[in-house]
Amino acid sequence: MALMPKRVKHRKQQRGRIKGEAQRGNTIAYGDFGLQATEAGYVTARTIEASRIAIMQYIRGEGKLYIRIFPHKPVTARPLETRMGKGKGDPDHWVAVVRPGTVLFEVLGVSKDAAKDCFARVAYKLPVKVRLLEKTPGPLQS
Amino acid sequence: MAADPTLLAEPRTRPGSAESRRLRAKGIVPGVVYGHGEGSVGIAVPATELRPILVTGHQVVDLKLDGNVQKSIFKEVQYDTFGQHILHFDLQRVSADEKVETDVRVVLTGVAPGTDQGGLLQQGLGELHISCSAVSIPDRIEVSISEMQVDDEIRVADITPPDGVTILTDEHEMIAHVVDAAALAARQEAASEASVVDSLEPERVGDADAPAAEDDDAPAEAPEED
Numbered sequence: 001m002a003l004m005p006k007r008v009k010h011r012k013q014q015r016g017r018i019k020g021e022a023q024r025g026n027t028i029a030y031g032d033f034g035l036q037a038t039e040a041g042y043v044t045a046r047t048i049e050a051s052r053i054a055i056m057q058y059i060r061g062e063g064k065l066y067i068r069i070f071p072h073k074p075v076t077a078r079p080l081e082t083r084m085g086k087g088k089g090d091p092d093h094w095v096a097v098v099r100p101g102t103v104l105f106e107v108l109g110v111s112k113d114a115a116k117d118c119f120a121r122v123a124y125k126l127p128v129k130v131r132l133l134e135k136t137p138g139p140l141q142s
Numbered sequence: 143m144a145a146d147p148t149l150l151a152e153p154r155t156r157p158g159s160a161e162s163r164r165l166r167a168k169g170i171v172p173g174v175v176y177g178h179g180e181g182s183v184g185i186a187v188p189a190t191e192l193r194p195i196l197v198t199g200h201q202v203v204d205l206k207l208d209g210n211v212q213k214s215i216f217k218e219v220q221y222d223t224f225g226q227h228i229l230h231f232d233l234q235r236v237s238a239d240e241k242v243e244t245d246v247r248v249v250l251t252g253v254a255p256g257t258d259q260g261g262l263l264q265q266g267l268g269e270l271h272i273s274c275s276a277v278s279i280p281d282r283i284e285v286s287i288s289e290m291q292v293d294d295e296i297r298v299a300d301i302t303p304p305d306g307v308t309i310l311t312d313e314h315e316m317i318a319h320v321v322d323a324a325a326l327a328a329r330q331e332a333a334s335e336a337s338v339v340d341s342l343e344p345e346r347v348g349d350a351d352a353p354a355a356e357d358d359d360a361p362a363e364a365p366e367e368d
Contacts, residue, residue, distance in 0.1 A: 026223050027225060056331075063262065065330070091343065
């Protein structure tokens with residue numbers, strides 16, 4: 001298990017609906033290039049960790065990685081071969097809620113080609129469609 | 143600083159969000175102009191005219207509205223989630239000698255020698271909050287990084303502003319920093335290992351007071367035998 005909250009108020013949450021687009025966390029804040037989601041979805045902590053490893057293998061000693069999402073939401077599951085009922089299942093894993101526009105990862109100190117290759121590897125792992133985002137001097141994104 | 147561009151605007155006769163949506167669908171950006179004791183006026187500008195002005199970093203424009211030309215400054219520009227479309231903009235009327243506060247881009251120039259010695263260039267602030275007269279707003283403030291070695295940093299206090307410009311941003315804020323990439327990678331790796339947790343269940347708020355409430359489904363502990 002990778003990322004998860006240290007303390008929570010409630011150990012189970014309702015599913016809810018992912019509505020609208022990202023109103024914050026939708027621009028590059030730290031790096032030169034970012035990976036931006038173009039659709040909504042849940043990214044699990046395991047996927048974030050796998051993506052982190054893939055990026056670090058690529059940019060090790062050369063650049064810096066920023067992970068812009070965190071899995072705050074617990075997802076419950078029922079044990080295998082159990083009957084329905086008897087209440088909600090136990091927490092199974094943690095997910096980050098991603099809206100269209102959310103910047104998932106950023107890298108600093110690598111060339112555009114390297115960032116492209118690096119994020120292409122990560123895009124295969126992710127459950128949402130993504131696009132490469134480049135830092136621009138003004139607010140208008142490339 | 144280049145001459146202020148002219149922005150040709152049409153007054154908006156029908157206000158409201160629905161009408162604004164219709165304008166955007168036609169490639170026109172709704173906006174508003176206000177200030178100097180005059181009332182606020184809804185205006186509309188083609189996106190193809192507005193976009194190049196914003197991309198070049200111009201803050202002040204000569205707004206041509208109903209045959210009158212008035213200097214105006216961009217107070218706010220709203221973009222869509224993906225930063226590709228301009229949704230709305232605010233202009234404030236200004237006079238040439240008026241002092242205004244605005245944000246100006248910081249552009250790093252040159253190549254830091256430290257990046258060839260295993261350093262990684264981090265840019266802190268992308269914009270500086272400045273005060274100057276409306277006619278002398280710079281398009282950008284250039285900061286040279288051509289002498290930065292590993293572990294060198296440039297803060298706001300190190301910048302010499304152009305004549306007539308006062309920087310209002312906190313002088314301790316970091317503009318650029320060349321960090322040691324190897325040390326940074328080691329720190330990052332250590333931090334990621336420290337964040338790995340074996341347990342699935344995090345601590346619950348209030349557990350310190352009531353540890354018995356840890357697991358709702360756990361069987362109650364058997365009472366100790368005397």
